[in-house]
Amino acid sequence: MPLTDQACNQHIRPMTARVNAHGRWEIGGCDLGELARTYGTPLYVMDEDTIRNAAQAYLKAIKAHYPGPSEVLYASKALCNLAINRLVHEEGMGTEVVSGGELFTALKAGIPPERIHFQGNNKSPEELRLALEEGIGRFMVDNLDELVLLGSIAAELGVRPQVILRVTPGIEAHTHEYIRTGHIDTKFGLDLPQQLDEAMRYLRSHPHLQFRGLQGHIGSQIFDLDPYLANVDVLLDLSVHLERTHGVHVSEIDVGGGLGIAYVESDDPPSIEALVAAIAERMVSGCQERKLDLPKLLLEPGRSIVGTAGVTVYSVGTRKDIPGVRTFLSVDGGMPDNPRPITYGAQYVAEAVQVASVEEVVTLAGKCCESGDVLITDLGLPRLKAGDQIVVWDTGAYCYSMASNYNRLGRPAMVLVADGKADVIAERETLADLVSRDRLPPRLGGSR
């Protein structure tokens, strides 16, 4: 039976989502109402099949459309967790990390160091040292300061890291300004051509640095293919420039991540296959035109791997009716487990876990002491009472990984579901966890 009027877009939901014989939503063969009873709410639920499917879609498409070597890296910032890292690695993806914490997680998940690529605009000496000691695959160097630091630590350790230089391609992708990165006024990447030339001169003269290639990431939650094609053109033009000016060969081109997903019905992203085919074909024709050998092509998807695979199940708490204005329905989580609405004005679709027809329009609010803690404005729902469950779709990316403990709410548990089985892949934070790093100095009554 169709549910709400606004929530019938199938690609908003994980591929295994269906309404079961009890009239409740299930994912991966697991009833969301049962999961809520067993593991409590708020609860993140990740669908294993949807993740594997998305990873395979990238890997198959790149093999089908790109005759040169290639690698697809999971941008682990989207959802950084041991099990998720392991899962996408099992499917054949490498991992992209942006901090010592993400690097440590990838290593603990058993990702071979050479399949880990280290990104970021301000890597610390400690982070670089750890990455060098572990022998990770590539350093995506963002600026000259980092190049100098990396070179000096590498010399000290007697190693020769492989470097990809990140550039600012100067491309406007139409997405939220906070998650746009390819344009000129951004903290990321080397400006063209001066900073790139300077970095290249330094790199070539350094005995402990090896140049591999170029990277241009243009932003996130992107629906247009054109900025990707423009990015490929910029990177290939730079390959010619580097060869002519510095006599170096660009053997790897990394076009970043950024493919959007459909959070609401009006969102219309291209498919993974369409994105990869467009990039690959432009790479092939662009290389032919410029008489370049096909470099290794790297992609770094995050959101499009895990976004649609994840949902958050909440329990309804209080209701506040303001006649003629609106009804607030509050749930047991909010901005700490999903900061995207308050941060980016992100929109989501939600439904009652127990399927029933829409009876009212409510504003779904969180439980934080902050008026802006609203998850969804004007959501059609059946008339729900305290204790009923709601599922918010598409919370797999940038929710758990951006979660906070605001108002001292513990981070929710996360379960991975497949074939009727649920496994906890992140434990719920307990009250004890929340105070475990607080310290009472002796003058305030604490012990020495």
Ligand code: LLP
């Ligand atoms: N590569 C680089 C260099 C990146 O900076 C990012 C994302 C990715 C790959 C992966 O992009 P994706 O495929 O996930 O779009 N917190 C924001 C998104 C920030 C994205 C940061 N960089 C949000 O919740 O929308």
